[in-house]
Amino acid sequence: MTEMSYLDGNMLDGPLRELFAVDLSAATGRCQSCGTVAPMAGLHVYSHAPGLVARCPTCTQVMLRLVRTPDRAWLDLRGATFLAVPMPLDGPVTR
Known part of the structure; x- marks a missing residue:
């Protein structure tokens, strides 16, 4: 069995x-x-609240939390199963 090679998270x-x-x-x-x-x-x-809390308009459960401090931001998307983001057609495609 061969090992899959990987890149570190900096690639993201x-x-x-x-x-x-x-x-x-x-x-x-x-x-x-x-x-x-x-x-x-x-x-x-x-x-x-401390930061922003975004709730589903249908069931009122929390979908997103965003908290900012002077030097960083925390984004919590545990309440969403996916986020589909429209991308500009002229941008590069990552495969």
């Missing part, structure tokens, strides 16, 4: 930078709790 820098350079409000997400698939712009966002 370019592809992730490309991904998060787009408007995520145009992305579509699926709620892990109820299965609703809808634009992220339709989430109900609460800003009076």
